[in-house]
Amino acid sequence: MSDNGPDGSVSTDDSREDSSNQLETVELHNVTVTFSKKPAVRNVSFTAKRDRVTSLIGPSGSGKTTLLRAINRLHDFNKRAVVTGQILVHGTDAYQMPAPVLRSRVGMVFQRPNPFQTMSIYENVASGFMLNGVRGKAMIDEAVEESLRAAVLWDAVKDRLKQPATILSGGEQQRLCIARALAIKPEVLLMDEPTSSLDPIATQQIEDLIGDLKRLTTVIIVTHNMQQAARVSDDCAFLLMAEDRAGELIEFNTTEKIFHDPSDPRTLDYIAGKFG
Amino acid sequence: MSVIVESDQEAQARAHIQGLIARRFQRRRVLSWVSLSFVGLALLVALFPLYSILEQTVAIGGHYMRLSFFTQNELSPTVQHPNLVGGINNALVGTLIIVAVAVVLSVPLGIVGGIALFEFDNKFVATMRSALFSILAMPSILYGLFVLILAASFKLPFGAYLGSIALAILMIPMVAIVTFEGLGEVPRLHVEAGLALGAQRLSLMRRVMLPEARGRILPGALLAASRAIGETAPVLFVIGSNSYTSWNPFSQVESLPTVIYSDLASNYPAVRAECWAMGLVAMTIILIFNLAARSYFAWSSRELAG
Numbered sequence: 195m196s197d198n199g200p201d202g203s204v205s206t207d208d209s210r211e212d213s214s215n216q217l218e219t220v221e222l223h224n225v226t227v228t229f230s231k232k233p234a235v236r237n238v239s240f241t242a243k244r245d246r247v248t249s250l251i252g253p254s255g256s257g258k259t260t261l262l263r264a265i266n267r268l269h270d271f272n273k274r275a276v277v278t279g280q281i282l283v284h285g286t287d288a289y290q291m292p293a294p295v296l297r298s299r300v301g302m303v304f305q306r307p308n309p310f311q312t313m314s315i316y317e318n319v320a321s322g323f324m325l326n327g328v329r330g331k332a333m334i335d336e337a338v339e340e341s342l343r344a345a346v347l348w349d350a351v352k353d354r355l356k357q358p359a360t361i362l363s364g365g366e367q368q369r370l371c372i373a374r375a376l377a378i379k380p381e382v383l384l385m386d387e388p389t390s391s392l393d394p395i396a397t398q399q400i401e402d403l404i405g406d407l408k409r410l411t412t413v414i415i416v417t418h419n420m421q422q423a424a425r426v427s428d429d430c431a432f433l434l435m436a437e438d439r440a441g442e443l444i445e446f447n448t449t450e451k452i453f454h455d456p457s458d459p460r461t462l463d464y465i466a467g468k469f470g
Numbered sequence: 471m472s473v474i475v476e477s478d479q480e481a482q483a484r485a486h487i488q489g490l491i492a493r494r495f496q497r498r499r500v501l502s503w504v505s506l507s508f509v510g511l512a513l514l515v516a517l518f519p520l521y522s523i524l525e526q527t528v529a530i531g532g533h534y535m536r537l538s539f540f541t542q543n544e545l546s547p548t549v550q551h552p553n554l555v556g557g558i559n560n561a562l563v564g565t566l567i568i569v570a571v572a573v574v575l576s577v578p579l580g581i582v583g584g585i586a587l588f589e590f591d592n593k594f595v596a597t598m599r600s601a602l603f604s605i606l607a608m609p610s611i612l613y614g615l616f617v618l619i620l621a622a623s624f625k626l627p628f629g630a631y632l633g634s635i636a637l638a639i640l641m642i643p644m645v646a647i648v649t650f651e652g653l654g655e656v657p658r659l660h661v662e663a664g665l666a667l668g669a670q671r672l673s674l675m676r677r678v679m680l681p682e683a684r685g686r687i688l689p690g691a692l693l694a695a696s697r698a699i700g701e702t703a704p705v706l707f708v709i710g711s712n713s714y715t716s717w718n719p720f721s722q723v724e725s726l727p728t729v730i731y732s733d734l735a736s737n738y739p740a741v742r743a744e745c746w747a748m749g750l751v752a753m754t755i756i757l758i759f760n761l762a763a764r765s766y767f768a769w770s771s772r773e774l775a776g
Contacts, residue, residue, distance in 0.1 A: 266666055268665065294669065294670050295668065297665060297668040298667065301667070302662075302663075304662065304666075310663065310678055311682055311774045312681035312773075321667060321677070322668070325667050325673045325678075326668050326669065326673070358773070360774070375667070378668070
């Protein structure tokens, strides 16, 4: 019931499913992140599959964002942070390849829209190429249009691509950041509470978009909003702080199972709003 | 009934607190007035010398403000013609040449130095960083001595370029520090956006961090240049002297502050009075640099804020 999920296109081609199951996933094996020797998340293992949206939920401090940032190695810049365990991105160990290469394959959208202030709308979307020293106007033009269309922003900005990104509204800026991440065709897209600074209408638009994004890339989303997790995700990881304040994975399952028939009583309590 | 009793207590407590605040209010108002008056008085005391210098400079120097003063070179008065002082073209051009070359030398080096301070996080760089801050407090005549010794050791002829080197050495730490601070003000979120796209430090620096820090770095460089314009000691020993205008950085030149320095010792009142005029010119140039720095900073913060 849960393996093929609601996505009919996957189940029509079983052979492709089988071969891709191994490779086109993000696998976490016993991932622990410590800051100054104090664990922030401990021993987390789950697999985020292609064509599905995986959400990380849990109360504040349960290590959702910490875990997400371990996947694209943003903790590398913090000398006090140590990541142990194994993270496989489409079969390759994330910590065995150069970090910039990994990050170009694992896109990220942040809590607040963060377009580059000194760049135009076009330059922002093209920045993944520019920052990696890739040239080729025709290819970049095409990628910019394609990813702006994927982020449902093309029609709104196609006549003002040369204008600064800062003229856009918050919701538009966040979609611009999604387009920027998509332009270099990442295999995985990490979203860290992408709607937490947006109004309800902009939030709705981003949520609608996330449903389409999973056709392009594996999506892993952190959200503090359980309704959002229920609306947008296919699989769900529930994290909770242990007594020593380290986040632990309580339960990983399909979103439907987590929200309707969780196996751990703590998940049920959280879903029911008894704490958090 | 218990509800009414509780709200009675509540009303009493409120009346008590409000009474306390009202009684304190008068005292606080007087105290506030007294302290503000004191601050205002301190401001007047601080501004008075500044005002009288400015007033003197404009009152005496203002008489010289005509075109010929800027286009003529300096002349030497004689007993027969004690008011024959000429103009300041040679000193003005000398100053501009010295400072322009100093800017060309110091701004790129200062920016690269600031990037290094920001990027390399180790004991050596941390030491360099605090050393740079303390070097700013060094008496500027030491820069002049250093370049004088440099010229003597390598048998270099005096000229504007030596003054530029002295001023560049003075400006590099200032530019490096504003670069370092400007880079530190680029929001973490923008840096991470670049990193998350796979950018390496160099391209992130070039495409994201330096453009976003530009609004801090360029005004800082302008302010450093405006400080260099007024510096006498670093250039005093090494630029030589020249009563004619020269645009060649390798020729000997005069500069406004050094001419002021030497003319103040003159026996002719007209020559001494002319110093105020040169002071006024130098002050005006520095004011223009400062205004340019401020307006560029304001413009770029508006740009960044959208």
